[in-house]
Structure formats: C-alpha cells, structure tokens
Amino acid sequence: MKRDQCLFLSFVVILAVSGAKVTAAGLLPPESTPLIRHYYKVHNTCSNVEPFIRHQMKLIFDKDKTITPKLIKLLYADCMVNGCDASILLDGENTEKKSPKNRGLGAYVVIDVLKKVVEARCPGAVSCADIMNIAARDAIFFSGGPSYPVFLGRRDGLKSEASWVDLPSPSISWETALAYFTSKGLNLQDMVTLLGGHMMGRTRCSNIVDRLYNFNNTGKPDPTMELATLSYLQKLCPKKVKLGQPNPLINLNPQNPTHKFTNSYYSRVLSNKSVLEVDQQMRYGGDTYELTDEFANSLEDFRGGFAYSMSRMGGLKVLTGTKGQIRRNCHVVNK
Ligand SMILES: *[C@@H]1O[C@H](CO)[C@@H](O)[C@H](O)[C@H]1NC(C)=O
Ligand SMILES: *[C@@H]1O[C@H](CO)[C@@H](O)[C@H](O)[C@H]1NC(C)=O
Secondary structure (H helix, E strand, O other), X not given: OHHHHHHHHHHHHHHHHHHHHOEOOOOOOHHHOOOEEOXXXXXXXXXXXXXXXXXXXXXXXXXXXXXXXXXXXXXXXXXXXXXXXXXXXXXXXXXXHHOHHHOOOOOHHHHHHHHHHHHHHXXXXXXXXXXXXXXXXXXXXXXXXXXXXXXXXXXXXXXXXXXXXXXXXXXXXXXXXXXXXXXXXXXXXXXXXXXXXXXXXXXXXXXXXXXXXXXXXXXXXXXXXXXXXXXXXHHHOOOOOOOOOOOOEEEOOOOOOOOOXXXXXXXXXXXXXXOOHHHHHHHOOHHHHHHHHHHHHOHHHHHHHXXXXXXXXXXXXXXXXXXXXXXXXXXXXXX
C-alpha cells in the first residue's frame, strides 16, 4: 500500500504547492519536461480549451459509455508507439492506423468532433496529441474515475509508419510485458496500473480462444483459469471449427458490462477470473502480485495510481516547440 500512496501523494503535493505553472519535471519521463499544466492559458492561445473539450466529452459520453475504454486504448496505441504525437491519427497506406495490431481501434470520430470544435474557437492552436490526452482524462472522469491534471504543450508528429507498431499480444507473460513497458520508459507500477485499463471495454474472442481450448499447444484450456469463468467464456467464444466463423466481442471485465471505473478487475486477477492471459499472469509475479492485491483492496489507491500512470504514459517521447506541428486536420500533416 505504501509505495503507491507515496507516489501519488507526491504527485498531488507538487501540483498543490506550485500552482498552475507547475511543470511535469520529475513526474514524467525526461523527454516530456517542457509539458506544463494549462499550457494554452499560459500562452494565451486557447485559454478555455479544457472546458470546451469537457463539455463536448460529456455529450459524447452520455450517448456512448464505451468511449472511455476506446479513448484509453487509442492513447495507449499512440503513446507506446513512437511517443504521444498523434501519429496514430494519420491516414495513409502504410501508417500505424493500418497496422493489423491496431485493427478495431475506435474513437477516431470523437477526436474529429473535438478537433472541429476546438478549431472553430482557436484555429491552429491546439495539437491533436493534446486533444487526445484531455479527452481520455475527461472520459475516465465521467466513468467514475479520477480527474487528474493533464500536462499540455505537445506537438503533432510528422510521420506514421505501420512498421513502428510493436504493441505486444494479449497472451504474454508479465515478464515480457514488463520488458516492453520498461523499454518505453515506464516501470512495473505503470504496467500493473495501466493493464487495469482492462477493467472496462471489450475484446475479440480470437484473443482468448487459445486460452480456452489449446493453451500453450496442450490441447487443453489454461489450467489457471477458474472453472466457472472458463465455461462462461467458452459459451461466448465457441471453439473455432470453420473459416469465417464469427469472432464476437466480449467484455474484458464480465463484472463491468456498463464500463464503469472499478477495481474489480484486480479482484478477478486474484481469483483466477481474468479474461486475457497477460492480466492473469500478474497473479504470479512477486511485485505484480503485491500491487494487484493493493489495488484489489483499495479503489482509492487504484484511482490515484491510474491518474499517475496515465500522466506518465501521456508524457512519453513528446514533441514540443519546433519538433512537431499543430495539425489543422488530425488525419493529415499540414502542407
Ligand atoms: C509452454 O510450453 C513450454 C514447452 O512445452 C514450457 O516450457 C512452458 O513453460 C509452457 N508455458 C506455460 C505458461 O505453461
Ligand atoms: C488461483 O490459482 C492458484 C494456482 O493456480 C491457486 O493457488 C489459488 O488458490 C487460486 N485462487 C482462487 C481464488 O481460486
């Protein structure tokens, strides 16, 4: 319990003490040092961008609760691959968006709506990368999660390539997952916390059929899966017997069909009820177990931890100043 509280408290204290001009130094990986709170107010380029986006996000959220997991996933797919530069939004043949690993990502339309609203009020002022971060924060808040300060000042990237996409499969061990997170500048706490994004949202049966029927090529289900969960998931995801068989969407957290912010995901990991293998794996590592147990027992710790790690992820390899641009249309680089 202590480590996380400590980290989160220092997050809050730094913000409280230094007020609006606090920089992200010390909280985020080093590349992101120039990000600041209320960037558009400080530079007087779009002082009310945060209220504009929050208002729109409320309207969008009221119509579609799945927008929260979609925005978290979109931000993850952007930030983990070549940094938070909105390169995931660029159109084109050989782009990150077109990578098979990013198939099924949603929320693009929502970013378009937000960008349009922001452009109408502050033309050419606010980056797509910042809009994505503000939107994800607001959606998390509307789902019952924490409302954390979002650091701003990102510029948008000039390129996007499918070959950059190295997102890991959902059936890896926690050691492999940790090596991936570490390679990006995040740590074990960030990994356990951000995997908590699987508290809501959906996935395709194809991501779990191996676990259900042929785990590790044994011809049997994953022996670590609790039996009632196994038969429940087998009903939703029948064994693949023919080509073109449907590949249904299932809830990542069967206990949370309305996509609320919850720590029940962690209790499910502890009781062997995880849907994805990478989630279940967290029960078996010393440090991953400890934090999973902490979050399962304290929603408050999870809320604090999630705010903190989302901020850290939002600061990965950001472009600032002249290193990037403020795209007028999130789909294409400015001419
Ligand atoms: C999968 O199988 C390989 C070899 O058959 C074995 O070494 C490995 O430990 C197995 N992995 C799991 C998670 O059971
Ligand atoms: C989960 O599985 C582990 C071993 O795989 C077992 O020791 C533990 O008792 C299980 N927990 C529950 C709540 O079923």
